[in-house]
Amino acid sequence: MLAADEDIANKIVEMAKRREWTVYQTLNEILEQALRVDGMGLFLADVVDEREMLEKAKKMGFTFTVESLLYDVVDMAYKKDKKRLSEKWLEVGRWYGKFFSSRSDDGVNAFAEAMNLLALGNSVFKIEKGKGNSVSVSCVSERFTPGFTEVYSLFMEGVFEALRMDLVNKENSDGIIRLRFQKPR
Amino acid sequence: MVTRSSKDTKLVVLPSRLVEQLREIAVRRGVSVSSFAAGALEQAVRVEEMEASLEETVDIFGIYEIVRGSGAVQIPRSRFSNLISELHRNNKDELMAAWEKAGRWYGEYLHARLGDGALGFLEKALRVSWNLDEVTIQNEGLIVNLRFTSFIMALELTELLVSYISGVMNALGYEAVEKSYLRGLATLSFREVPGAHDFTLA
Numbered sequence: 001m002l003a004a005d006e007d008i009a010n011k012i013v014e015m016a017k018r019r020e021w022t023v024y025q026t027l028n029e030i031l032e033q034a035l036r037v038d039g040m041g042l043f044l045a046d047v048v049d050e051r052e053m054l055e056k057a058k059k060m061g062f063t064f065t066v067e068s069l070l071y072d073v074v075d076m077a078y079k080k081d082k083k084r085l086s087e088k089w090l091e092v093g094r095w096y097g098k099f100f101s102s103r104s105d106d107g108v109n110a111f112a113e114a115m116n117l118l119a120l121g122n123s124v125f126k127i128e129k130g131k132g133n134s135v136s137v138s139c140v141s142e143r144f145t146p147g148f149t150e151v152y153s154l155f156m157e158g159v160f161e162a163l164r165m166d167l168v169n170k171e172n173s174d175g176i177i178r179l180r181f182q183k184p185r
Numbered sequence: 186m187v188t189r190s191s192k193d194t195k196l197v198v199l200p201s202r203l204v205e206q207l208r209e210i211a212v213r214r215g216v217s218v219s220s221f222a223a224g225a226l227e228q229a230v231r232v233e234e235m236e237a238s239l240e241e242t243v244d245i246f247g248i249y250e251i252v253r254g255s256g257a258v259q260i261p262r263s264r265f266s267n268l269i270s271e272l273h274r275n276n277k278d279e280l281m282a283a284w285e286k287a288g289r290w291y292g293e294y295l296h297a298r299l300g301d302g303a304l305g306f307l308e309k310a311l312r313v314s315w316n317l318d319e320v321t322i323q324n325e326g327l328i329v330n331l332r333f334t335s336f337i338m339a340l341e342l343t344e345l346l347v348s349y350i351s352g353v354m355n356a357l358g359y360e361a362v363e364k365s366y367l368r369g370l371a372t373l374s375f376r377e378v379p380g381a382h383d384f385t386l387a
Contacts, residue, residue, distance in 0.1 A: 002197050002204070002222050009195040011230045024198060027226075031203055033239040034225035038210050040247070044228045050249070051242045055235055063262040064252065064314040066287045066349075070260060076279065077272050085268075092264045120258045 057117040060099075067121045071145045078147030089151040093158020100159065107163045108135055115139075120152075133183035135165065144175040153177045245313055251306070252314045255294045262316075266339055273341040284345040288352020296357055303357055304329065315346060327377040329359055338369040347371050357381075 004012075016026040037044045077085045100114065101107035112127045123141035130136055137156055144152065153172050160167065160181040169180035199207075204218065211218045232239050272280055295303040295310075304322060311333060312320040319334040331350065338346070343366050350373060351361050358381030363374040 002199055002219055004195055004197050004219070004223055004226055006195050008223065008226045008230060009197060011233070012197075012226055015229070015233050027197055027199060028203065030225055030229040030239055031199065031207065031222060033243050034221070034228075035203075035206050035210070036243055042246075044225055047243055047246045048228045048231050050246055051232065051237065052235065054245070054249070055237075057259050058316070061262050062259040063265065063316055064257045064259055065265060066291070067256040067258045068290075069283060069287045070258060070265070072283045073265075073268055073272060073280070076276055076283075077268055080272070080276070088264065088267065092261055096261070118259055120260075121256060 053117055056113075060114060060117065062117060067143065070120075071143065071148045074151055075145045075147040078151065082147075085147075085151060086154050089154040090158040090161075093155040093160075094162045095158075096155075097159040097162025101163055107159075111159055111163070120144075130180075133165075134168070135160070135181045137177070137179045137181070139177040140175060142175050146174050149174055149177060153179065244309070248306070248310050248313050251295075251298060252310055254298070255291050257314055266342060269345065270339060270341050273345075280345060281348045284348040285352035285355075288349035288354075289356045290352075291349075292353035292356025295353070307353065307357075311350070328362070329354070329375045329377070331371075331373045331375070333371050335369040340368040343367070343369055343371060347373065 012026055012030070013023055016023045019026065021029075034044050037047055074085075096114070097107065097111075100110035103110040108127070108129065115125050115127065118125075121141060121143055123139055123144070125139045126137070128136045137160075139152065139156075149172055153170070156177070156179060157167055157170075160179075163181075165181035165183050167179060168182045169178075171178040199222075207218050207222055211221045214221065216224075229239050232242050269280070292303070295306060299306050304324065308320050308322040311317055315333075315335070317333050317335045317338075319332070321330075321332050323330045331354075333346070333350075335343070347364055347366050350371075351364070354361065354373075354375045358378050359375035360378050361373065362376045363372075365372050
């Protein structure tokens, strides 16, 4: 016998009813999975956190693709029609900016959360709120192609434009994006 | 079976084999068996609230670990689909070649990581990582039949995914014998190439 919090135990009973399983079967299944995760050298909470993030990403309209293909495709399109592609990424950024602003007070926190979901390959993303309503964003990856660096930067610029923040500094080079935004006084 | 023990707790019955395994883990982690089990139950409730199952969640975690290791990233779906459609008009051959090449790389990666288990893994991985509604892979002797369905995938991306899968299968030692597809729906057949993965030392 094992002692469990009454509230949780009741939820497990409900879960069993929904699945048309016995409570015993349900508990067995849950704990078997906990053992499986332990066998993988992980914590169940981390596995569930990960699933939650994936579900959030799906709801935000994100999908998986192969990193190298993404950069190839973007570079191909960038070489073909730089102006048109740039406008498109800016436009997508504006759309997401509006989406983020409806999800949190200033939209910046929702953007930061989304960028963590987006985490492209081994890129390092950092966002910092500074003095006087300023926000600094940096994203670095040695795999970003020149075309991808530019359009990814435009995506972020579009987000902040929709969040009504002005771009006050931009220092991009291949694989490096550094942007600073400021709320107008 | 659940029985009330005190005001805020209930006692649940577990098989002794499971309790023994839980005890080992609890000792290793420096927590009580009840606390470890309660933690697992809480996580199960969280997963249930996402309308998913714990088993599937653990399965998906395992798949993502491998998929991510192969260089998969998440991007806004709408932009990627539009980009593909635009490029497909004038750069179809270049795109198809890039997709097949990426597929070959992924196939080699799966083979190196999973060996003979690569084909079985591919069925789950394709469904999860390409957000497909259905994927079936049936192995009938030397022939492998693969079918995928997506209710939202555009024709261009379907065509590219077929190239990608052909690349994967090629790296796993199979050659395409039949490919037919419509928007979001593809039926492919591959034949095993004898000795494709046999290496001899000079």
